Amino acid sequence: MSPLLPRIVPSPEGKPLPQDDTAAAFRTFARDLAAGRRPWTTEAAGFLSGLFDQLAGSWDSDLATGRDDPLHDALARGGSFPLGTCLELGSGTGLFTPTLEAAFGTVISIDLSELMLRHAAGRSPLRVRADASALPSADASVSVVAAIDMLLFPQELARVLAPDGVLLWINQLGQDGPLYLSSEEVAAALPGQWTSVEAAAGWGSWPLCDAFADPTTPGCACQSAAAPCMRRAGRKGPPYVVRRSGRVECGSADSSPTRWPRPTPEP
Known part of the structure; x- marks a missing residue:
């Protein structure tokens, strides 16, 4: 079990709960993919890219408001982070990019959806459309990977993280989120032995993970x-x-x- 920090950011009323059957299907997909029980295919990538292209226009107003508590809490209480480039995975419309830039300086925003990245203009100066299963980053070149409501590609994250790098895994809606993975599931999927610290904040939760060999x-x-x-x-x-x-x-x-x-x- 990961060390659990006490909650200091309460969960406000009005938590937006996704549709049960849809969220359950996505969670099953996310868990199977992370654990290697399901392959990542071009069909799956195309489906998700098209889905988020459709959602891009209304994302900021309908689907992303009031969900930044886990990220702010993680940056405040996760401990000191290594210096260097932050890779923001699932960056979407760039709502969280300024917060990450304030913490890390250089942030490269990665998303599979072209329209999401277009809406991020003005927030995310370094935007790249890419598949997180094949990141456009050199081996051991990234100090922090910030994955916010993302699918987990464990081997690829381990490849790009620097020797002192860390993974910041954000579940914006906690266990109710459609892509939720627990800290134990994340650590079990990643190669090698990983340790983490975690907490609940607002509607969501976060673990910060690093590895020991x-x-x-x-x-x-x-x-x-x-x-x-x-x-x-x-x-x-x-x-x-x-x-x-x-x-x-x-x-x-x-x-x-x-x-x-x-x-x-x-x-």
């Missing part, structure tokens, strides 16, 4: 069996240093500290 991972510079190896499983890139409570746990001698400990969950 076995100390015997080839190329690890850690010489102490007592210290957990911090080299990311399934990713490319050199070992690095993370400081926790002022103590270097693992990394090469010429590495620099990149991230500090997250808040300790309350009992």
